[in-house]
Amino acid sequence: MTSDASQLADTTALLDTVAAATDRLLPAVAALGDGDLVEPSLLPGWTRGHVLAHLSRNADSLVNLLLWARTGIETPQYASQFLREADIEAGAPRPLREQLEDLTASHERWLALARVMPADRWPALVRNRQGGEIPATRVPWMRLLEVEIHHVDLDIGYTAGDWPADFTDRLLAQSMTEVRPADGTGFTVTATDTGFTATVGAPATTVSGPAAALAAWLIGRSPGTDLTGELPNLAAWK
Incomplete structure (x- = not known):
């Protein structure tokens, strides 16, 4: 198998991994109540509602990157940092039913587009929200990071020790x-x-x-009290 074919196979397999991670997340969210969403998450300043709103809008932002790769028409991940933050704030107070419907629909939109991406468009270069140039093959991993890490951030019983x-x-x-x-x-x-x-x-x-x-x-999700050795102070993980 050539390196290009191998990378395409890895990307396709990663889509299944994202789907499986989301299949773990959605039932866990569905088991919550409206009152749970206004409680703090593990992210300073964010409630669980903020985390869920961010997860939904992130999926849509990655749709933008896949459309950019597929069409060659520049489509920024987010229109602006201000609008990104405004969308999260606007979505955070919604009741569970709306949050769950949005999270499910945004995931399905992203996954459906990713599964029909032409093989020759996956290597196309796009830019993430920090301005870094990346191949579209990186996008499924970006989504997996969001789903797995923010599942932990929700503080609903899923921990780093549960990561595959x-x-x-x-x-x-x-x-x-x-x-x-x-x-x-x-x-x-x-x-x-x-x-x-x-x-x-x-x-x-x-x-x-x-x-x-x-x-x-x-990545700043643990103070490291379960580690041994002298822990250096780390700059914020991007």
């Missing part, structure tokens, strides 16, 4: 390429359950623990 192993492995490896210590001090991480190890900068300390716990700490 393949997702955890990829997130941990990626986060080590993106994380930056706030004071510039380097460090090494070692996953005690998988054997993964990686270093940022000139290591002054080693941080050890299960892969999921390391990944959650690196």
